Amino acid sequence: MSLKPRQVDFNAVWGSLQETVKSVITLGHVPRQIWSDRFSDVYSLCVAHPESMADRLYAETKQYLIDHVALLLIKVQEDGEDNLIKNYYHYWSQYSRGLFYLHLLYWYLNQQHIRMQKPSDAEMIYGSSDANAGEQLEIKELALEVWKNGMITPLGEKLVKLLLETIDKDRSEHTTLIPIEAIQGTITSFVEVQRFKIKGKLKLYQDLFEEPFLDASGEHFKRDAARLLEERDVSLYMEKVITKVDEELARARKFLHASSLTKVSQRCEQHMVAEHLDFLYSECMNMVQGERKRDLSNMYSLLKSLPNALNILVDTVLDHSKCQGLESIGTLQGDNIHVNFVENLLEVYQKYRQQIQEVFSGDQNFMGALDKACSSVINHRPNKGKTPCRSPELLAKYCDTLLKKSSKGISEAEVDEKLRKSITIFKYIDDKDVFQKFYARMLAKRLIHQQTQSMDAEEAMINRLKQACGYEFTSKLHRMFTDMSVSADLNNKFNAFLKDDSIDLGVNFCIYILQAGAWPFGQAIVTPFSLPQQLVKSVQMFETFYYNRFNGRKLTWLHHLCQAELRLGYLKKPYVVTVQTFQMAILLLFETADSLVCKEIRETLLLNADQFQRHAISLVDSKLLLCDSEELTPEAVLRLNMEYTNKRTRFRITAAIQRESPQEVEHTINSVEEDRKLYLQAAIVRIMKSRKVLKHNALIQEVCAQSKVSFAPSIPMIKKCIEALIDRHYMERTQHSSEEYSYIA
Amino acid sequence: MPYQQMDDKSDVDSQKPEKMFTLKKWNAVAMWSWDVECDTCAICRVQVMDACLRCQAESKTDNYGKQECVVVWGECNHSFHYCCMSLWVKQNNRCPLCQQEWSIQRMGK
Numbered sequence: 083m084s085l086k087p088r089q090v091d092f093n094a095v096w097g098s099l100q101e102t103v104k105s106v107i108t109l110g111h112v113p114r115q116i117w118s119d120r121f122s123d124v125y126s127l128c129v130a131h132p133e134s135m136a137d138r139l140y141a142e143t144k145q146y147l148i149d150h151v152a153l154l155l156i157k158v159q160e161d162g163e164d165n166l167i168k169n170y171y172h173y174w175s176q177y178s179r180g181l182f183y184l185h186l187l188y189w190y191l192n193q194q195h196i197r198m199q200k201p202s203d204a205e206m207i208y209g210s211s212d213a214n215a216g217e218q219l220e221i222k223e224l225a226l227e228v229w230k231n232g233m234i235t236p237l238g239e240k241l242v243k244l245l246l247e248t249i250d251k252d253r254s255e256h257t258t259l260i261p262i263e264a265i266q267g268t269i270t271s272f273v274e275v276q277r278f279k280i281k282g283k284l285k286l287y288q289d290l291f292e293e294p295f296l297d298a299s300g301e302h303f304k305r306d307a308a309r310l311l312e313e314r315d316v317s318l319y320m321e322k323v324i325t326k327v328d329e330e331l332a333r334a335r336k337f338l339h340a341s342s343l344t345k346v347s348q349r350c351e352q353h354m355v356a357e358h359l360d361f362l363y364s365e366c367m368n369m370v371q372g373e374r375k376r377d378l379s380n381m382y383s384l385l386k387s388l389p390n391a392l393n394i395l396v397d398t399v400l401d402h403s404k405c406q407g408l409e410s411i412g413t414l415q416g417d418n419i420h421v422n423f424v425e426n427l428l429e430v431y432q433k434y435r436q437q438i439q440e441v442f443s444g445d446q447n448f449m450g451a452l453d454k455a456c457s458s459v460i461n462h463r464p465n466k467g468k469t470p471c472r473s474p475e476l477l478a479k480y481c482d483t484l485l486k487k488s489s490k491g492i493s494e495a496e497v498d499e500k501l502r503k504s505i506t507i508f509k510y511i512d513d514k515d516v517f518q519k520f521y522a523r524m525l526a527k528r529l530i531h532q533q534t535q536s537m538d539a540e541e542a543m544i545n546r547l548k549q550a551c552g553y554e555f556t557s558k559l560h561r562m563f564t565d566m567s568v569s570a571d572l573n574n575k576f577n578a579f580l581k582d583d584s585i586d587l588g589v590n591f592c593i594y595i596l597q598a599g600a601w602p603f604g605q606a607i608v609t610p611f612s613l614p615q616q617l618v619k620s621v622q623m624f625e626t627f628y629y630n631r632f633n634g635r636k637l638t639w640l641h642h643l644c645q646a647e648l649r650l651g652y653l654k655k656p657y658v659v660t661v662q663t664f665q666m667a668i669l670l671l672f673e674t675a676d677s678l679v680c681k682e683i684r685e686t687l688l689l690n691a692d693q694f695q696r697h698a699i700s701l702v703d704s705k706l707l708l709c710d711s712e713e714l715t716p717e718a719v720l721r722l723n724m725e726y727t728n729k730r731t732r733f734r735i736t737a738a739i740q741r742e743s744p745q746e747v748e749h750t751i752n753s754v755e756e757d758r759k760l761y762l763q764a765a766i767v768r769i770m771k772s773r774k775v776l777k778h779n780a781l782i783q784e785v786c787a788q789s790k791v792s793f794a795p796s797i798p799m800i801k802k803c804i805e806a807l808i809d810r811h812y813m814e815r816t817q818h819s820s821e822e823y824s825y826i827a
Numbered sequence: 828m829p830y831q832q833m834d835d836k837s838d839v840d841s842q843k844p845e846k847m848f849t850l851k852k853w854n855a856v857a858m859w860s861w862d863v864e865c866d867t868c869a870i871c872r873v874q875v876m877d878a879c880l881r882c883q884a885e886s887k888t889d890n891y892g893k894q895e896c897v898v899v900w901g902e903c904n905h906s907f908h909y910c911c912m913s914l915w916v917k918q919n920n921r922c923p924l925c926q927q928e929w930s931i932q933r934m935g936k
C-alpha cells in the first residue's frame with residue numbers, strides 16, 4: 083500500500099469498507115488480509131487528494147450504525163415481552179464488543195482526524211462542548227451514542243418496568259426466569275453506554291433505572307415493615323430487619339451497579355428503622371437492664387448509621403451503669419469498705435467496658451457514657467451533696483493496704499496488678515489533690531513505721547500517679563523518699579561522730595529527719611511531753627551534731643512517731659517489747675513506784691488527756707499494766723502486772739499506733755485549701771512568665787486546663803489569686819484594659 | 828536503712844538484766860525547719876519551708892525534691908526566701924518588714 087495522498091473514488095472504497103464494518107460490528111469473521119486492506123482504506127480516505135474525505139467517511143459510518151441499531155431494535159422486540167431482556171442483552175453484548183474492533187479499524191480516523199479537533203479537557207469541563215451537536219466523536223463513543231439514541235431511548239422504560247418486575251419476583255420467590263447475567267448486563271448497559279463521558283457517567287443509569295428502582299423498593303420496604311410490625315416483638319423485628327438489609331445488599335450486589343449499594347441500605351433503614359424508632363426504643367430499657375446482648379448488638383447495628391438515633395440507647399446505658407455503680411458501693415460496711423469500694427467499682431467498670439467492646443464494637447459514644455457514669459459514681463456526694471465524697475480517702479487506703487507489709491497471702495505480681503487497676507478509679511476522681519493528701523499521710527506512716535512491703539512497688543505506684551497527673555503532683559511524695567535516704571546517711575555520720583568522741587548514749591539510737599512541709603504532719607500536732615531522763619543525752623548529742631552541720635535550722639521532735647525497744651527485767655522471763663515513746667515513758671515511771679494514780683502520771687509526763695488515754699489504755703489492754711477500775715479516770719490507780727506472761731519473748735504494743743488521731747484528719751483536710759491557692763498562684767506565675775501578656779479569660783482558661791490534673795478550681799478562687807499576685811507585683815493590669823495582664827519579671 | 832531489724836535473740840537469753848527496764852533502742856523522728864520568727868516569706872507569701880512562688884512555678888526544673896530555694900536572714904533578724912530577697916534588693920535595699928538597710932546576717936544550709 084502506498085502512503086502517498088492520491089485521488090480516491092469514495093463510493094467504491096466505502097462500498098467494500100461497509101461490508102467489513104458489518105462483519106466487525108456483528109462479530110463476524112474478517113480475514114487478516116481484508117482487515118489490513120480496509121484499515122488502509124480508512125487511511126486513504128482521510129488523506130485523499132485534493133481534499134480529505136474524513137468527514138464524509140464519518141457521516142456514512144454514523145448513518146450505517148444508526149440503520150444497524152434500528153434493525154436490532156426490531157429484532158430485540160421480535161419475541162415479545164417475555165424475551166425482551168434476554169434479547170436486548172444478547173444484542174448488546176454483541177454490539178458492545180463489536181464496537182471496540184470497529185474502533186481499531188478506524189484507528190487513523192480516530193487518531194489523526196477526530197482527536198485533532200477534540201476540545202481540551204479543560205474546555206470539556208468548563209465549556210459546554212457536550213452540547214455541541216456538530217462535534218465528531220471517536221468511533222467507539224459514536225457507536226455507544228447511537229445505541230443510546232436508537233435503542234435505549236425507545237425501549238428504556240419498557241426494559242425498566244420488566245427489570246423491576248423481575249427483581250420483585252426475585253424478592254418474593256428468590257428466583258428469576260431470566261438469567262442473572264442478562265438482568266445484570268442490561269442494567270449495567272445503562273452505565274456502560276455512558277462510559278466515555280467526562281461528566282455525568284451515571285446520570286442515565288440513575289434517572290432511567292436507579293430512581294424508579296429505589297422508589298419501588300421503598301414501597302416494598304414499607305409494606306414489609308408493616309407486616310413485621312404486626313408481631314409487636316422488637317427482638318424478632320430487629321432480627322428480621324437485619325436479615326432483610328443483608329438480603330437487599332446481596333441482591334443489589336447481584337444486579338446493580340456498585341454505586342447503588344449504600345442507597346439501597348439507606349432506603350431500607352429509613353423505612354424499616356428510622357420510621358419506627360419509637361417502637362424500637364420502647365424495649366430499650368428492658369434490653370439494657372436485662373443485659374440482652376444479642377438484642378443490644380442488633381439495635382446498635384440498626385441505629386449506628388442514623389444520625390442521633392443512638393442517643394437514647396447511649397443514655398439508657400449511662401443511667402443503668404451509673405445505677406449499678408452506685409448500688410455496688412451503696413451499702414458497704416465493716417473494716418473492708420476501702421477494698422470493697424475499689425474492687426466493686428472496678429468490677430462494674432470492667433463489666434460495662436467489656437460489654438461495650440463486645441456489643442457496641444467499642445463505640446466512642448458508649449465509652450464516653452461509661453466515663454460519665456464512672457465519674458458521677460466516684461465523685462458522688464451522698465445526702466444530696468452534703469456529705470463529702472469519700473472516694474479519695476478510700477482509694478488511698480486501698481493502696482495503703484496493698485503496699486503495707488501486712489498484705490499476706492498475695493503475691494507481689496498480684497499486688498502490682500491491683501495497684502495498676504486502681505489507677506482506673508484514680509483517673510475519675512475530681513479532687514485528686516485530696517487523694518494525694520491521704521496517700522501522703524499513709525505513705526508517711528508506712529515509711530516511718532517501716533511497714534513498706536517493697537520499695538519497688540512504692541516507686542512503681544508513684545510513677546503511675548506521676549504519669550497520670552504530672553511531676554508536681556508527686557513532688558512532695560518524692561521528697562519523702564529523699565528524706566529517708568538523707569536520714570540513713572545522717573545516722574552513719576552521727577555514729578561516726580559518737581565514736582570519734584567516745585560518747586556512749588546508753589541506748590541504740592537512730593533517727594529519721596523529716597523536712598517540714600514535705601510531710602503531712604503539721605507543727606500543730608506536736609504536744610507537750612517531758613522526756614524521760616534516759617533519752618535526754620541522745621537528744622542533746624544529736625542536736626549538737628545536727629546544728630553543727632546545718633545553718634539556720636531547728637529540730638522539732640515528733641515523739642508521737644518515735645518508738646522504743648524496752649527490755650522488761652522484772653518478770654519470770656525477760657521480754658523485749660516495742661512500744662511508742664509515750665508508752666515507754668509511762669512504763670518507766672514504775673521503776674520507782676509500785677502504783678501510780680493516772681492524774682499523777684499525766685502531770686509528770688505533761689501528756690494531754692487524749693495522748694494519755696490512748697497510750698495508757700493500750701498498756702492496760704495488753705495486760706502489761708493493771709488498773710483498779712474499769713475506766714481510766716484521773717483517780718484510777720495503775721500498777722505493773724508482775725505475773726505478765728507471753729508466749730513470745732519479743733512483741734509489740736500496736737493498738738495506739740494505728741488509731742487515727744482526729745487532729746491529723748482535720749489537718750489533712752484543711753491543708754487542701756491552702757495548697758490549692760498556692761498551686762493556682764504558681765500556675766498563674768508560670769503561665770504569665772511564658773506568655774508575658776494575656777487576657778483575663780484566656781488566663782482563667784489556661785489555669786483551669788493546667789489544674790485539671792489535680793482538682794477543679796473555682797473561678798472566684800482563681801480571681802483571688804490573680805488579685806493577690808497583682809498586689810505583690812508579680813503581674814499588673816495593662817494600660818489598655820483592666821481585662822488584660824502583663825507579667826513583671 | 829537507719830532502723831536495724833530486731834537483733835538476734837542472744838541478748839534476751841544471755842545477759843542478766845539487773846534493772847526492771849532497760850532501754851535498748853530508740854527510733855526517733857524529728858522534723859527540721861528553718862529557725863525563723865515567721866513561717867511565711869513576706870515577699871511571696873509562701874511558707875519558707877516550701878520553695879518560693881517563682882521556683883514553684885518552674886517546678887519542672889526542681890529535680891526530686893532537692894530544696895535549692897534557701898532562706899536568708901538579715902541583720903534585723905527578719906527572714907525571706909533568698910530568691911525573693913535578691914530580686915527585692917535590686918529595687919530597694921531595705922528590709923520589707925522593718926525598713927532597715929538590708930544586710931545579710933546568715934544563709935540557710
Ligand SMILES: [Zn+2]
Nearest residue numbers: 868871908911
Ligand atoms: Zn518568698
Ligand SMILES: [Zn+2]
Nearest residue numbers: 879882896910
Ligand atoms: Zn526560690
Ligand SMILES: [Zn+2]
Nearest residue numbers: 903905922925
Ligand atoms: Zn527587718
